Amino acid sequence: MAYQWDFTPVFANADLLAQGLVNTLKVTGTALACGLALGLVLALLRLSRLRLAAWPAGLIIEVFRTTPPLVQLFWFFFALPLIAGIEMTPFLAAAVTFSIQSSAFFAEVFRAGIVSIERGQWEGARAIGMTHGQALRRIVLPQAVKRMIPAFMERAIELMKTTTLVATISYADLLFAANEIAQKTFRPLETLTVAALIYFVVITAFSLFARRLERRLAVSGESTVH
Amino acid sequence: MTLLAVSGLAKRFGGNAVLAGIDLDIEKGERIAVLGASGSGKSTLLRCLNFLEIPDAGSIALDGKLVGRGERELVQVRQRVGMVFQQFNLFPHMTALGNVMEGLCTVRRLARPEAQARAERELARVGLADKTAHYPAHLSGGQKQRVAIARALAMDPELLLFDEPTSALDPELVGEVLGVIRALAEEGRTMLLVTHELGFAYHVATRVIFLADGAIHEQGTPDEVLKHPKRERTQAFLARHKEFSL
Numbered sequence: 001m002a003y004q005w006d007f008t009p010v011f012a013n014a015d016l017l018a019q020g021l022v023n024t025l026k027v028t029g030t031a032l033a034c035g036l037a038l039g040l041v042l043a044l045l046r047l048s049r050l051r052l053a054a055w056p057a058g059l060i061i062e063v064f065r066t067t068p069p070l071v072q073l074f075w076f077f078f079a080l081p082l083i084a085g086i087e088m089t090p091f092l093a094a095a096v097t098f099s100i101q102s103s104a105f106f107a108e109v110f111r112a113g114i115v116s117i118e119r120g121q122w123e124g125a126r127a128i129g130m131t132h133g134q135a136l137r138r139i140v141l142p143q144a145v146k147r148m149i150p151a152f153m154e155r156a157i158e159l160m161k162t163t164t165l166v167a168t169i170s171y172a173d174l175l176f177a178a179n180e181i182a183q184k185t186f187r188p189l190e191t192l193t194v195a196a197l198i199y200f201v202v203i204t205a206f207s208l209f210a211r212r213l214e215r216r217l218a219v220s221g222e223s224t225v226h
Numbered sequence: 227m228t229l230l231a232v233s234g235l236a237k238r239f240g241g242n243a244v245l246a247g248i249d250l251d252i253e254k255g256e257r258i259a260v261l262g263a264s265g266s267g268k269s270t271l272l273r274c275l276n277f278l279e280i281p282d283a284g285s286i287a288l289d290g291k292l293v294g295r296g297e298r299e300l301v302q303v304r305q306r307v308g309m310v311f312q313q314f315n316l317f318p319h320m321t322a323l324g325n326v327m328e329g330l331c332t333v334r335r336l337a338r339p340e341a342q343a344r345a346e347r348e349l350a351r352v353g354l355a356d357k358t359a360h361y362p363a364h365l366s367g368g369q370k371q372r373v374a375i376a377r378a379l380a381m382d383p384e385l386l387l388f389d390e391p392t393s394a395l396d397p398e399l400v401g402e403v404l405g406v407i408r409a410l411a412e413e414g415r416t417m418l419l420v421t422h423e424l425g426f427a428y429h430v431a432t433r434v435i436f437l438a439d440g441a442i443h444e445q446g447t448p449d450e451v452l453k454h455p456k457r458e459r460t461q462a463f464l465a466r467h468k469e470f471s472l
Binding site (some may be wrong): 138 | 276278297301302304305308309311313315316317318319328329332333374377378380381
């Protein structure tokens with residue numbers, strides 16, 4: 001007998017899904033914002049000529065890039081209270097984990113972007129009397145960020161999907177909500193399909209926005225080709 | 227009066243001594259052309275004078291004051307010793323106006339309207355009053371180099387360093403850049419110019435220096451060095467350069 005698709009139970013629980021989506025966006029947004037800021041700091045530390053700064057930054061980056069995000073999440077949520085007595089809500093644990101985790105990836109994107117800028121740009125800036133910091137902020141980073149947009153975008157999409165792991169610490173994100181509805185209504189196929197559709201729509205909208213941004217920025221700054 | 231006093235300047239890259247003890251006093255108002263075969267250390271000499279390369283040995287005094295190595299001090303010196311590069315090194319994400327304003331706003335901390343007025347004057351001086359809104363990608367090589375000159379001029383440097391400013395240009399664009407440099411010479415600006423344009427050096431420079439193996443091999447007036455070189459390597463260099471001239 002053919003399977004009878006029935007989406008009505010899903011729509012009946014639309015409010016749960018909506019709340020789940022909001023929670024997913026909260027974790028993803030926080031992790032993106034904090035990850036970018038922290039990632040820039042890590043990248044600059046790693047590029048620093050001071051070994052004492054470069055080495056620890058490199059260690060943090062490598063640890064968080066190479067270990068499974070699920071384990072990282074468990075460290076912050078379950079292990080940290082045991083070891084250090086630091087209790088975190090599921091949201092905070094998720095936000096902290098994914099902020100640091102994505103900062104490790106963003107740091108490498110920043111670093112690649114910064115070193116891809118020709119030496120002549122640094123020299124042009126220094127020749128008019130800029131400090132290293134001014135050259136970085138005014139000349140190198142604005143150009144580097146433009147080149148980094150595709151990699152950032154890729155990482156942000158990856159991040160949004162990785163945040164589905166928060167269900168394991170009972171944070172009610174979109175996938176968690178979908179699972180609840182599925183169990184309640186015995187309609188897992190319909191619910192999970194709708195959830196996937198929501199991910200698809202949100203991520204596609206984000207990609208389109210990022211691509212448009214990239215194109216707009218590309219208009220002004222071509223290369224330094226002579 | 228001596229503006230820049232260089233003494234015992236040395237620079238090595240790896241095992242290679244690029245500058246092997248340069249002594250050079252640059253007087254206010256002097257226009258010095260630096261010649262030499264490739265690898266003779268011309269560019270490195272220039273880049274040491276504004277500390278884009280940090281010399282390994284020797285001293286540089288600006289206006290009688292010895293220059294140290296701290297960033298704060300180097301930043302001050304670089305504002306007083308401007309540089310124009312062979313490859314322009316314009317900032318591609320800024321318009322011509324933005325390029326010239328950048329030093330005024332970020333380094334000098336001028337208010338934007340003031341910086342803009344100043345930048346527009348400098349661009350007009352190099353004949354680019356109508357290109358202020360153009361990004362470097364939409365300018366010809368000669369125009370880019372003129373923007374770069376305006377960018378350096380905006381900082382009011384006491385000494386201008388030109389590192390082969392026309393070597394990256396198509397031949398038909400060389401003239402417009404040399405014209406601007408000549409106009410600056412006529413204003414009495416102090417400048418040091420690394421160039422392969424011997425004719426230009428002859429007519430514009432007040433002194434010509436010939437570098438070989440990282441040392442000053444011969445120097446004198448343009449007439450002495452370019453027309454009546456005394457040393458064999460200078461003669462050979464000039465002969466090579468004249469081989470194909472008409």
